[in-house]
Amino acid sequence: MSFDLSAVVAGAYSSRLLDGLQITLWLTGVSWLLAYALGTVLAVAYMANNRIVRGMVFVYVEFHRNVPLLVLILLWYFGVFTLAPGWLASWTNGPGSEFRASAFAIGLCMAAYVAEDIRSGVRSLPVGQNEAARALGLSYLQSATWVILPQAVRIAIPLLVNRAIIFFKGSALAMTVGVAELTYVTREIENATFRTFEAYLIATGIYVAISLLIMAVGAMIEHRFAIGSR
């Protein structure tokens, strides 16, 4: 059997691949949104001078950082979603529930890492920034929103971009619970055509291209928003 790339993109296969890619991108997008929103909230909560809140954030972050993403996906899909109460059951067990469980698992896990990244940005700021903001009469939340976070997030951009790539790749794990994303579709095409090399080559090319794209966009954002660039 000779190398023949056209065999795996012929006819229906190319639209299957595009469908898979689309689901991968949706899954990535939804989990990113969840992660950046929740991660910022967690980071701000950790800055508070409240031991109970800090303890809770610490437990959340450490749990998600020390458990494999695959296990979290399995836990959400098989463990939590199947046991949801009746009024939620159509949403957690109906069609598309594997997508939702995976998006939850990936997003909540990534949020822990995002919180940690932003926190390391916060740590690199001088304490005087917060003290000055508070002394000027800003409340805790105002100081966090207008003074600390804008600086901390900019410092953390390289970390956040790296994180974005890692969890974009992590979306492939959703195939284990049956989400028909790019890797899942690739396996299907491989099973149907027996052209393993070609099928994997295309999927790998797509993953690498998108990862490089994220890196490039990240570098652009970093350059554009660097402190002192304006």
Add this chain to the structure above:
Amino acid sequence: MLDVLLGSWQFFLIGQYPNGPVGGLALTIALSVLGLVLSFPFSILIALARTSPMAIFRVPALVLVYAVRGIPLIMLIFWAYFVVPLIVGRAVPGFTTMVCTLVVYESVYLSDVIRAGIQALPAGQTEAARSLGLSYLRTVWYVIMPQALYNMVPGMVSQFVSIIKETSLASVISVHELTYSANQINASLLTKPLQVYLILALTYFVLCFALSSLARYLENRVTRKRNVTLVRLLEPGATAA
């Protein structure tokens, strides 16, 4: 949750062992240790190639690093599942496939840890060694590596945590490690998915949290020690605080 744990703790720990192959947590740890140990020499080579002044070494290493960073681990496992038997010419057990995958994937990530350790050293170390007449290889072996390795220890421990987490993907190709055991237990109990997967998650958590706490502790120690050394170097006679 306790009854699930009491009923199947042995299966979680060692799989079917006396009556079958070793599995469970024991296999997870075996996979992770093998993955770390075998990828270590390759990661040093990649790190040296990336810090090399010669582009013939630097460019291929860079391409490899960016390619592997862009591929999901699970995709790489499928590649290994397909390619490794082609290379060795016969069927290969899933365990070997996973170890090969981990070596490729982790050499790249570990090489970053090592590169950071090398680049954290002042350039004067290399320059001094070279001007004393040591060859490049001797400089690396006797001057750079002993210092860089010490700085790298915390990073290596946290990389080990990543490897442990990555071995969970071996369950996809039916290696009987911890996650696979949990899947089997879940399939036989049928009605207790939450308990089974919580036990699974907590097992990983206990193991990985202990190791990442160790990494944090080592990190503090290394940083402190390095700063003290730096103070000594800068001001002869200054007392280490």
